[in-house]
Amino acid sequence: MKRKTKNVLSQIGLRTSDSPISWLMKTKIERPNLVSLAAGFTDNESLPLSISRRLLNELLEDEVIGRAALQYGTTAGDDALRELTAKRIEYLDKSSSDKDMANIAKRMVITHGSQQFLYILTEALCDPGDIVLVEDPTYFVYLGIMQSRGLNGRGIAMNHDGIDLNHLERVLESLRRSGELKRTKMLYLVSYFQNPTGRSTSLLIKKGALDLLKKYEKAAGHPIYLLEDAAYRELGFAGQSDSSVLSICDASERVIYSGTYSKPFATGVRVGFGVLPEDLLAPFLRIKSNHDFGTSHLIQKLVFRALDSGEYFKNLEKAQRRYQFKANVMYDAICNYFPEVVKWQKPDGGLNFWTELPRSMNTGLKSKFFQEALNQNVLYVPGNLCYVDDSTRRTPSNEMRLSFGAASEKEIRKGIQSLGNVIKRK
Amino acid sequence: MKRKTKNVLSQIGLRTSDSPISWLMKTKIERPNLVSLAAGFTDNESLPLSISRRLLNELLEDEVIGRAALQYGTTAGDDALRELTAKRIEYLDKSSSDKDMANIAKRMVITHGSQQFLYILTEALCDPGDIVLVEDPTYFVYLGIMQSRGLNGRGIAMNHDGIDLNHLERVLESLRRSGELKRTKMLYLVSYFQNPTGRSTSLLIKKGALDLLKKYEKAAGHPIYLLEDAAYRELGFAGQSDSSVLSICDASERVIYSGTYSKPFATGVRVGFGVLPEDLLAPFLRIKSNHDFGTSHLIQKLVFRALDSGEYFKNLEKAQRRYQFKANVMYDAICNYFPEVVKWQKPDGGLNFWTELPRSMNTGLKSKFFQEALNQNVLYVPGNLCYVDDSTRRTPSNEMRLSFGAASEKEIRKGIQSLGNVIKRK
Known part of the structure; x- marks a missing residue:
């Protein structure tokens, strides 16, 4: 940043740092073959396309409600x-x-x-x-x-x-x-x-x-x-x-x-x-x-x-089933490909698995582990990004967030297999 | 506000004052017969109802574009x-x-x-x-x-x-x-x-x-x-x-x-x-x-x-013509009903007329003038609300913003006539 710009920004403008997720997203865009288990996006197939079309049609067909909506x-x-x-x-x-x-x-x-x-x-x-x-x-x-x-x-x-x-x-x-x-x-x-x-x-x-x-x-x-x-x-x-x-x-x-x-x-x-x-x-x-x-x-x-x-409720049920299915795909893949040293728990909902590696394995953005995962074409959210800056305790650096929200069934399997290889080599 | 709440709010939370427009909007809702020349709303008839319906339809019919939109x-x-x-x-x-x-x-x-x-x-x-x-x-x-x-x-x-x-x-x-x-x-x-x-x-x-x-x-x-x-x-x-x-x-x-x-x-x-x-x-x-x-x-x-x-452009042309028409309605009404002491200029666009009364006439929210206008069932934006707090100059308090954006042709005439009566009685 130029000095002049530094002088003109507010405290908020100066303080606000780039979200690591921007960097993760940029990496994915630059390398489209990458399997992203990092994105917080939701499942594309569950999006309510025809429902939204019909509802918007009805909404805008009605003169009074349509005008109010616009x-x-x-x-x-x-x-x-x-x-x-x-x-x-x-x-x-x-x-x-x-x-x-x-x-x-x-x-x-x-x-x-x-x-x-x-x-x-x-x-x-x-x-x-x-x-x-x-x-x-x-x-x-x-x-x-x-x-x-x-x-x-x-x-x-x-x-x-x-x-x-x-x-x-x-x-x-x-x-x-x-x-x-x-x-x-x-x-x-x-x-x-x-x-x-x-x-x-x-x-x-x-x-x-x-x-x-x-x-x-x-x-x-x-x-x-x-x-x-x-x-x-x-x-x-x-x-x-x-x-x-x-x-x-x-x-x-x-x-x-x-x-x-x-x-x-x-x-x-x-x-x-x-x-x-x-x-x-x-x-x-x-x-x-x-x-x-x-x-x-x-x-x-x-x-x-x-x-x-x-x-809404019909679509939600469909989405819930879809996420449950994808969670099961990730569950099976983790069972198959991750060694026993990895600790994790199957979630009952949401979009993510949380995995804990042995303490000696650093998963941070600048770690060798992260680089090797990238070499294997797989992206995850390093666990340490999810901890607040708090000097009264040590920040764990051996965890990963793995999301099954946006990735396809095939991508989930491939991504977990690649990560499993990286872990086993450590 | 309770003392406890005062203690917990941030500087921004404490400082942010209620917008006078909220009060004006509330007054309009409480008194639906009021003619509001205060609202910054746009013209209801110009809203692109059927255009939006058709475009959203097309948009959501396309699997790829539709999913991206959602x-x-x-x-x-x-x-x-x-x-x-x-x-x-x-x-x-x-x-x-x-x-x-x-x-x-x-x-x-x-x-x-x-x-x-x-x-x-x-x-x-x-x-x-x-x-x-x-x-x-x-x-x-x-x-x-x-x-x-x-x-x-x-x-x-x-x-x-x-x-x-x-x-x-x-x-x-x-x-x-x-x-x-x-x-x-x-x-x-x-x-x-x-x-x-x-x-x-x-x-x-x-x-x-x-x-x-x-x-x-x-x-x-x-x-x-x-x-x-x-x-x-x-x-x-x-x-x-x-x-x-x-x-x-x-x-x-x-x-x-x-x-x-x-x-x-x-x-x-x-x-x-x-x-x-x-x-x-x-x-x-x-x-x-x-x-x-x-x-x-x-x-x-x-x-x-x-x-x-x-x-977009077709709709815009329609809206421009509609606003020009409504501006002309307000122009004619002002010519007919406002006495010569009022200074104003016909705008070439936008949604508002700005009018200046003699200095002795205070148009502020707490003024007698504002109250009399309310009694005549007409609402405007007091001009002094549009001046920044600046102690190096006097804030004028004898102006009004009159909007023709949301009001109907009939309301514009009626509102201006009522305001004219209030001014003439001063």
């Missing part, structure tokens, strides 16, 4: 979509209190993908130097937002059923002692079939985490929010999942929920949503209004009609 | 759309250098409306306390971004052909003397049929402004960018308009251009774009990637097809 909407988003989304959460949460659900629709904002929800929420809550607690490992794109905005992070260890509550308590206690609790704004959990590990956090653990956050909020002088990112919630293979934080009694002032229609319906449509405590709604909407006055009305109306007609 | 795109936006957009700018600028235009497509980012372009650009360049120079008056939604991000503004006086270059030089000189030039990042011009005044800035004046900014950049230690917001460029009644800042020789490192398809095509589609100096492209894309990884691919593909098929 005109500005409101900053908070389409009322009808917010109501159906609240109903969908109610169904998934097995909750039946109409009052609560009406309230959820009111506290909901539709965003341009759930990524925008995470961005604006973080903008509304966090100044540079503030602290967000995240899972070890976590969704690495959120780490990009934190880095860009100058936030500090603390990693909370994970067990197979979600975060380690004992570790969460130790971290909160150490922040209290160091006087940093005032700057601690939230705990970010990717709770369903987590990206990257595929693990889910049980409702019990979410409740336990919320209790701990409450216990420390007096010392903090403000709520420490529990932000549940449910992006992969609908991509479970068995159909059922534990209830969300929204189902917890008397918690509406302390929990935040974000979800998306991008993954379960179409990533090209980019409709996400979030539910906020009442106190945070107005500040969030003011900032959203400065971003874009509200999400494209046309894509919101398309998602509304997909839900309303039931087509 | 899948993630890139952060910078669809290549084909960027190329056609560059060609469109080339045509409007009467420029024919292919090399320049290829370069423009490369330096272009597609955003979720041009508002998102303005937001991210401001994020990339400006820290709290930095200075942006704006027109007196200017697009008030941009003032919301400035307020939210803690920026300072200086208003540059306007003549009928754009900003007053002498005043711009005096302001730059005073900033140099006070040592504030280092914090001065850009001059923001809404150059075509400006919102709110309807005035256009000639290429000559734009060149003059750029020369002045260049003259002061050494003292600033960095470029002071000229940001041209061309949102209304295609809404001219005569079809022709002066060339943009992109046509100026050897200026690509210092000019930024933002445009949109929302106003000329469909506000519900929310596709905007911007062209950046090469040095700013990477920082912008990194931040955009944190916002949303890229704008919904489906709406980008729709706009691309509209341009590619020529339907």
Whole structure:
């Protein structure tokens, strides 16, 4: 960067680093023969092509609805979509209190993908130097937002059923002692079939985490929010999942929920949503209004009609079966081609396998291992990219995220076989 | 706001104030009989209903293109759309250098409306306390971004052909003397049929402004960018308009251009774009990637097809004629109903008339005048909302922005008649 440009950029402009995923994507474009088990793209064959065509046709055939879809909407988003989304959460949460659900629709904002929800929420809550607690490992794109905005992070260890509550308590206690609790704004959990590990956090653990956050909020002088990112919630293979934080009694002032229609319906449509405590709604909407006055009305109306007609659910079932099939293909391939030293667990949903190699094997972007995988024409996400910068613990460097979302059956087999060869040679 | 919430919000969360337009919109919803000459909505009848239906149909009928439209795109936006957009700018600028235009497509980012372009650009360049120079008056939604991000503004006086270059030089000189030039990042011009005044800035004046900014950049230690917001460029009644800042020789490192398809095509589609100096492209894309990884691919593909098929231009001509007609309706109504003390000028494009009342008449949101207009069931945008907070000059409070974009012919006549009555009674 030229010196003059350095002088003119803001702190955010200077700080925001290039996402490693850009580099991974660029590598894939430059080498089209590469098998990418790195991309977070969804399955191309599951995209709702004919459904979207029919729904958009119907939508734009109707003079009144069609005109509304092509005109500005409101900053908070389409009322009808917010109501159906609240109903969908109610169904998934097995909750039946109409009052609560009406309230959820009111506290909901539709965003341009759930990524925008995470961005604006973080903008509304966090100044540079503030602290967000995240899972070890976590969704690495959120780490990009934190880095860009100058936030500090603390990693909370994970067990197979979600975060380690004992570790969460130790971290909160150490922040209290160091006087940093005032700057601690939230705990970010990717709770369903987590990206990257595929693990889910049980409702019990979410409740336990919320209790701990409450216990420390007096010392903090403000709520420490529990932000549940449910992006992969609908991509479970068995159909059922534990209830969300929204189902917890008397918690509406302390929990935040974000979800998306991008993954379960179409990533090209980019409709996400979030539910906020009442106190945070107005500040969030003011900032959203400065971003874009509200999400494209046309894509919101398309998602509304997909839900309303039931087509969304038919397509979702198809997608779930397809992902389950591809997860099984990866499972079989890993069983066949990975040596026993590799530790891993079959996920019940989501798009990824998380694999742990012996400690001596460094999988980072600049490692020999990564280079050898590239030589074998296979790309993965190095596990260390999924850990927040936290000097209080060592960052593991011997893990890989392997995605079966975008790759074909054949690519999955070939990619895993190649990676297996690289591991065996070490 | 509860004390606890105050403690937890960020500086941005605390600072961002409610847009007065939200209040105006709420008032309109609560009183549906109100004639709103305040809304920035576009004309409902000009929305491309059947065109969009047909194009989406074709788009989603094609397996390859359809799947691409429903899948993630890139952060910078669809290549084909960027190329056609560059060609469109080339045509409007009467420029024919292919090399320049290829370069423009490369330096272009597609955003979720041009508002998102303005937001991210401001994020990339400006820290709290930095200075942006704006027109007196200017697009008030941009003032919301400035307020939210803690920026300072200086208003540059306007003549009928754009900003007053002498005043711009005096302001730059005073900033140099006070040592504030280092914090001065850009001059923001809404150059075509400006919102709110309807005035256009000639290429000559734009060149003059750029020369002045260049003259002061050494003292600033960095470029002071000229940001041209061309949102209304295609809404001219005569079809022709002066060339943009992109046509100026050897200026690509210092000019930024933002445009949109929302106003000329469909506000519900929310596709905007911007062209950046090469040095700013990477920082912008990194931040955009944190916002949303890229704008919904489906709406980008729709706009691309509209341009590619020529339907965009047919619809645009229809919209231009419709706005010209509505501008004439407002013109006739003002001639009939406003007393001679009111000063105004008929615009050649855009969506607004700007009217100046005698100095004694305060038109602000809390004024008696505004209340009496409300009693007469008519809503307008008070002119003082369009001035940046700048203590070096008095803010005029005797102006009104009257929009003919969304109101029907009948509403325009009725609204202007009612406002005329309020003025005459003063």
